Amino acid sequence: MAAASRPLSKKEIRRENEKLILEAAEKVFAEAGFGGATMQLIADMAGLPKANLHYYFPTKESLYRQVVQAIFQDWLKAADIFDDAPGPVEGISAYIDAKMEISRRHPAGSKVWASEVMHRAPVIQDYLETTLVEWTEGRMAVIQRWIDEGKMDAVDPRHLLYMLWATTQHYADFGHQIETLNGGLPLTDAQWEAAKTSVKTIILNGIGARQNRET
Template identity: 80%
Template sequence: MTETARISRIPKARRQQIRQANETAILQAAEKVFAEAGYGGATMQLIADMAGLPKANLHYYFPTKEALYRRVVQNIFEIWLRAADSFDQAPGPVEGIGAYIDAKMEISRRHPDGSKVWASEVMHGAPVIQDYLETTLRDWTEGRTAHIRRWIDEGRMAPVDPQHLLYMLWATTQHYADFGHQIETLNGGRPLSDRDWQKAKDTVKAIILRGIGATGSDT
């Protein structure tokens, strides 16, 4: 019996639960395999083994490796986009950029493999997700630079180049994911504790916000 036929005989509510659980397992496994092996080195069999599912199940949900890869990239990108909500709701750079740093650092903590997948893809010239860079990322960047320019015009921060500020924010916060092994080694071979992560976030915020002369909404 094929996977499609087997699932069709299960009650709808239960089918939805199974589908969600399988997709979650597949995406978590794919994120790890793509991070470790890269797109070229990853195989659907490796991902199926990591997910603990038959390879046929994998193809039922994602017919090709590229479709699965794009879904992994889309997931991490959507998480990054949600982290930028702080820009849209904040009255000033202390609140907006500060909250953005907090959110991006938490993403590096909670989704290190996703960050590595994105970094590897871009370093190889974005052969699969170039359309994301030319559309969604470009639109997102233009929206955030507009907020930064407004804060500059209002005198809430120094007149820095908005795009280069964003590049610095990305590089600094994503360093904690992409170079996590190096950080762990320098931390005595131990992962950062909750206290370590809070100290890291506070330090990054202090350096960047002071460096751009940021002031809060009540200043």
């Protein structure tokens, strides 16, 4: 006879409830925007009482900021190998793979971010002016180092980052358009891999990325 599963601890229950709430909030904010979303809609999506939401997240804004920060943290993790890579071939390739995988698995989060920024970031402007600015300057320094080492062409690091963001996040933000152009079907595993390969080839060739060279 199988042993009965043990009851969840308070910490585990809290973690599970927060996960449910954040997943539901991501979808509701992506569909309705900050203004159109309500705590009741999010509670219904999560299958939890509205009181639970206010227990974990006292206000809609606090929940919204958590959703935005979560997608940004995913993007930060995607750049870890970028920072430590010996050059753009390895670093940018890995970054594109990771960013496109996030777009595939968490499209709603990317849409929330895009909608917020397109509305001039009324809720997270302070986040853009601090965390995003610091992160961007750090990545620009890495790209500039690769340029100085002769591992890629002398392009503007800032605009290269903009292109990387726009291209990889397109697969989330315009997912419906992509599905429509794909005969109304989501991209298959093979199509996702082909898309990653194409994006990497176009961008790396475009910046003249080169493997490490002997001096």
